[in-house]
Amino acid sequence: ExxxxxxxxxxxxxxxxxxxxxxxPISGHATLYWYQQxxxxxxxxxxxxxxxxxxxxxxxxxxxFSAERLKGVDSTLKIQPAxxxxxxxxxxxxxxxxxxxxxxxxxxGTRLTVL
Amino acid sequence: QKEVEQNSGPLSVPEGAIASLNCTYSDRGxxxxxxxxQYSGKSPELIMFIYSNGDKEDGRFTAQLNxxxxxxxxxxxxxxxxxxxxYLCAVKNTGGFKTIFGAGTRxxxxx
Numbered sequence: 001e002x003x004x005x006x007x008x009x010x011x012x013x014x015x016x017x018x019x020x021x022x023x024x025p026i027s028g029h030a031t032l033y034w035y036q037q038x039x040x041x042x043x044x045x046x047x048x049x050x051x052x053x054x055x056x057x058x059x060x061x062x063x064x065f066s067a068e069r070l071k072g073v074d075s076t077l078k079i080q081p082a083x084x085x086x087x088x089x090x091x092x093x094x095x096x097x098x099x100x101x102x103x104x105x106x107x108x109g110t111r112l113t114v115l
Numbered sequence: 116q117k118e119v120e121q122n123s124g125p126l127s128v129p130e131g132a133i134a135s136l137n138c139t140y141s142d143r144g145x146x147x148x149x150x151x152x153q154y155s156g157k158s159p160e161l162i163m164f165i166y167s168n169g170d171k172e173d174g175r176f177t178a179q180l181n182x183x184x185x186x187x188x189x190x191x192x193x194x195x196x197x198x199x200x201x202y203l204c205a206v207k208n209t210g211g212f213k214t215i216f217g218a219g220t221r222x223x224x225x226x
Contacts, residue, residue: 033214042119042203042216043159055212091158100146100207101166104214106158 002026004107006092012113018080021110025073025094031055032069033104034077035091043091049075050098079112087114118142119206121217129225134191136220138204141185148180148187149205152198153219159203162189194224 005024013019025032030051035043046065047057051072060067064083069075079086089109095102120139128134138148147166151159165171165178165187177190187206191198201219208215 035216040218042205042218044216045213048212058213098212101164103149103161103164106160109158 004092004094004105006090006107006110008110009108010111010113012115013082014115015084016081018078019082019112020076020078021090021092021112023075023077023092023107025075025092026105029094029096029105030072031095031098031102032075033093033095034067034075035093036088037091037109038088046077048098055098082112082114084114087112117217118215119204119217121202121204121220123218124221125223126220127223127225128194130194130196132194132224134194134198134222134224136189136191136202136204136222138187138189138206138217139185140187140204140206140215142206142208143182143185144209145185145206146209147207148178149207149214150176150178150189151203151205151216153201153203155200162202191222194222196224196226198222199224 032049034046037043046060048055049069067077091109092107093104095104149164150162153159165180171178175192179188203219204217
């Protein structure tokens, strides 16, 4: 079974530039999550999709971050414009159904550096 | 008060010893609890989950849950140097929709 795929693996941009990350979940997984993990901290949930609908985006900075999941499969996360404090690893995860016993499987992450 | 709290460590134990990792949470209605292991530069991987009070064992790992005390722990028996990593406690809220992670505890197993 193929795992969660993410690209790019690394990205370096200057502040005020825009950047986009892509995620392809495990086949058949209805729930997709985007997390931000700042060095030394635990992952913070940015947005959670159930199929192509948003379940939770309460911690997504909507003035600069956006995410979409077209056709309930792949997802993209965009930052525009980037700030220095956005430097982090962006993790995508997926799970079968998003229930309380559901296991999340993480992709390798995208390490973003904002200069 | 943080929603999920863990001692940041590092916790250092000798090879072969039992490592005990602790986590407390603030939402009394939380339903399920997960332990993830994260090696440096890698993404988190699930060790085990628990949602009923008591103990749950899986190989060298035992998760313990006490909902009355809002406390969950992970015991690692016969610790190995390969267990050296950051251990993340994650809690799913009442609705099952949102997973909240602690900051993690760094474990170092000395050979």
